[in-house]
Amino acid sequence: MEVLLVEAEARPRQQLHRFLQRAQYGVDIATTMAEATACLDRRPYDFVLLAQDLPDGDGLDLICLATRHEAHPTSCIVFTATPDVEPRLRGFALGADECLAKPVSVAELERRMRVIIRQRVGHKRPAIHFGPGFVLDLAARRLCHQGQYVHLSRMQFDVLHHLLSHRGQVLTREQLGAYISRRPVAALESSNFIDVHIMNVRRALAPYAPTDFLETVNGVGYRAA
Template identity: 30%
Template structure:
């Protein structure tokens, strides 16, 4: 998972790196609030670890700006020494998803981050994803369109799963690559090749395309109602 840490305490940053990196996390760090906002809104992250006591712009304001001004949906876990009920209420009110009080257990932090990401991806509640004519049953690894079973490659299945979770919203190429290959994505030609193969199975046998490419940006799925409005 790719995590953004917005924290100004060097010792805490070192502890997080020392514990999380061996578990396979990729970490970015911003040491003050404005840098955190910039990093969060210009790069993809699976979750954000946000300290409340930051120089310049505190964590509450950072969270408010990300949620209200940028409409960022990335899960946010607040780390703070403030443990009053009102502090927690304020954090949740501006858009935090979870709250961990210092001193905290690193294994608990790891577990909470994983739970937040699972929740954001709907992995723990949706065995069957549905979008328009598409149905994906993750328990059977079965995908169908208009009742016709699609023969997808393993990578094609991962790509379509990510697109269906986001549908009808767009996934950037970077976001899609991370969903499929984690923190070691191949070059962009590999993604284009897999998209081409997926489109051949997903769209070619049917009357309208569902997989759309926005050149230079990313990919998304289109519904039948939207397809009727496309010349």
């Protein structure tokens, strides 16, 4: 698998580079937004590991560029400059699969990457058909509408999958959060966590479906119609 590591600070960059080499990933390195943009313009990657604090701008602004290849889905893991919730919410809203606060734990990063790879490969499972022409392919982890690819981040895919797997049932924010984050809900630190993902799933579906399939149940959570 090919990885683009975007990190300006020498020490964490070297630490992460050593980990990626030991794990036998192919690694390209960028230290600025300009270098990262040049790399992303040349070819797609399986993973982009992206620091927010870059010398020539906010790394979060690269997420859309990193994940734009429809034929080659890219997983984006962001390293936020502070432990504050807002940068992570913005990262998720822009399409990041994971957001980790600096300093990044290599052990945690490795676990997150393995989870994403496992979900990407998975076992062959049936697709879920819903709405007017939507197909959620569980093996390829892709959403299509009448054969056209619809981009979702990993967590957006997971929240849609979980709701469709319990169609007609109300799932609380806590249930959805625990499922898609694979960690205790208390660690999410924000009641907006799920709302951000639901908002982005709705945006992804909106150009193809006039009806909102994801119903908000006030004070409780969400339900897939």
